Structure formats: C-alpha cells, structure tokens
Amino acid sequence: MAELRDAGLIRHLGLSSVTPEHLAEAQAIAPVVCVQNWYGLDKRLADVNGLLDSCREQGIAFVPFFAISGHQREAAAGDTHDEAVVEIARAHGATPAQVRLAWTLHRGPHVLAIPGTSKPDHLAENIAAGALRLSQTDLDRLQAIPHGDA
Ligand SMILES: NC(=O)c1ccc[n+]([C@@H]2O[C@H](COP(=O)([O-])OP(=O)(O)OC[C@H]3O[C@@H](n4cnc5c(N)ncnc54)[C@H](OP(=O)(O)O)[C@@H]3O)[C@@H](O)[C@H]2O)c1
Known part of the structure; x- marks a missing residue:
C-alpha cells in the first residue's frame, strides 16, 4: 500500500479495526490519515479510548463505526436506549440517536461521524446532531453508562 501511495495511485492510507500497536507499526511504514474502529457510548474499551486520544495527538482522524447502533450492530438500531440517553434527548428536544452521535463528536475535533x-x-x-451541545452534567451522566466489551 505504501508503494502504491508513493506511485501516486493512492492519495491517503487509513486503517480499520486496529490496536495502538498496529497504528504505530503502520506509521513506521507510511503516514496514516484516519483510523476507523468500533467506538460509541456503550463501547469504550480502554485501548480504543487510548487509541482515539493518540490519534488526536498525531493529527489522525478517528472515524467510529456503530456510533448509533452500538451493540445491536448491523441490526436495526431500534428504540432500545439507556434511560439516561432517552432523558437527555428529551431535555434537548433531540432524539436518542442524536445524543449518541453528539457524545461521540464531543470526544474531539478529530472525531468524525x-x-x-x-x-x-x-x-x-x-x-443536525453535529449542532447538539451536551452540558457537562449530561456528559457526566452519559459517562456512567456501562461500556464494556460485547
Ligand atoms: N470498518 C469497519 O470494519 C466497519 C464495520 C461496520 C460498519 N462500518 C461502516 O460504519 C458506518 C456506520 O455503520 P452502521 O450503519 O452499521 O452503524 P450505525 O451508523 O451505528 O447504525 C446504523 C443503524 O442506525 C439506524 N439509524 C441511523 N440513523 C438513525 C436515527 N437518526 N434514528 C434512529 N435510527 C437511526 C439505521 O437505521 P435506518 O436505516 O432505519 O436509519 C441503522 O439501523 C457505515 O458506513 C459502515 O459501512 C465499518
């Protein structure tokens, strides 16, 4: 892939579903511009949290998938949401999906949706979720939602 990039056949390289070690290994070969991993309100594994922060420090875009559907993955996202998400959405005149997206985006300007x-x-x-601003109280409440492995 690095050779194809050097030959001008690929403009940029991105990685998907990687560990911090994979990113470091790839960066030693060619510049990585984005990382796409599973990440969301109910999926915040410590290593992915660290990877997201490390991407910010290295000027790499972080592109989370399943930000809305979470553990339901490819299944229809449906209306199953944590009570805190539903209540915060109601208070903002927003939907639970918008709260989930806004939470993801608040993790940094390098996080895309x-x-x-x-x-x-x-x-x-x-x-429209891009314009939803969550308060610190909202964020603290959302932070308390269980977020372990699948
Ligand atoms: N790199 C990888 O390994 C990888 C893995 C998985 C996915 N992806 C990519 O990540 C992107 C997102 O993945 P995804 O679509 O599976 O997950 P997602 O965006 O988390 O969720 C999509 C689901 O949420 C529903 N939804 C979307 N907007 C909604 C809203 N405002 N209110 C209620 N429900 C809503 C959709 O149903 P409706 O159609 O009814 O809106 C669909 O069921 C895709 O581009 C996918 O290709 C990449």
Missing part, C-alpha cells in the same frame, strides 16, 4: 441510514429523515437528524 459516519452514521449509516436508509431514511432521509434520519439523515437530516444525524446531520
């Missing part, structure tokens, strides 16, 4: 949807209404909602 790639929510998947088949519905134009959800697309509009997801774009």
Whole structure:
C-alpha cells in the first residue's frame, strides 16, 4: 500500500479495526490519515479510548463505526436506549440517536461521524446532531453508562 501511495495511485492510507500497536507499526511504514474502529457510548474499551486520544495527538482522524447502533450492530438500531440517553434527548428536544452521535463528536475535533441510514429523515437528524451541545452534567451522566466489551 505504501508503494502504491508513493506511485501516486493512492492519495491517503487509513486503517480499520486496529490496536495502538498496529497504528504505530503502520506509521513506521507510511503516514496514516484516519483510523476507523468500533467506538460509541456503550463501547469504550480502554485501548480504543487510548487509541482515539493518540490519534488526536498525531493529527489522525478517528472515524467510529456503530456510533448509533452500538451493540445491536448491523441490526436495526431500534428504540432500545439507556434511560439516561432517552432523558437527555428529551431535555434537548433531540432524539436518542442524536445524543449518541453528539457524545461521540464531543470526544474531539478529530472525531468524525459516519452514521449509516436508509431514511432521509434520519439523515437530516444525524446531520443536525453535529449542532447538539451536551452540558457537562449530561456528559457526566452519559459517562456512567456501562461500556464494556460485547
Ligand atoms: N470498518 C469497519 O470494519 C466497519 C464495520 C461496520 C460498519 N462500518 C461502516 O460504519 C458506518 C456506520 O455503520 P452502521 O450503519 O452499521 O452503524 P450505525 O451508523 O451505528 O447504525 C446504523 C443503524 O442506525 C439506524 N439509524 C441511523 N440513523 C438513525 C436515527 N437518526 N434514528 C434512529 N435510527 C437511526 C439505521 O437505521 P435506518 O436505516 O432505519 O436509519 C441503522 O439501523 C457505515 O458506513 C459502515 O459501512 C465499518
């Protein structure tokens, strides 16, 4: 891949589902511009949290997948949300999906959103989530949501 990049056939290199060690190994070969890993409100494993912070320090975009659907993964995201998410959404006149996205985005300006949807209404909602500002009280409450492995 580095050779293809040097030949001008690939502009940028990104990694997916990697560990901090993978990132360091790849960076020693060629510059990495983005990392795409599973990360969200209910999936905040310590090593991925560290990876996200390390990406910020290295100027690498972090692109979380399953930010809305979480442990439901490819299944329809449905209406199953933690009570705190539902209450915070109600207080902001927002939806639980928007709160989940806003929480992800608050992790840093280098964190991007790639929510998947088949519905134009959800697309509009997801774009609007970029303007949702969570208070420190909201963030503290969301922080307390269980977030272990699947
Ligand atoms: N690199 C990797 O290994 C990897 C792995 C998995 C996924 N991905 C990529 O990550 C992106 C996101 O993945 P994903 O789409 O599976 O997960 P996601 O964005 O977390 O969730 C998508 C699900 O959430 C629903 N949804 C979207 N917006 C909603 C809203 N505003 N309100 C309620 N429900 C909403 C969608 O249903 P509706 O259609 O009904 O809106 C769909 O069921 C995709 O581009 C995917 O290709 C990458």
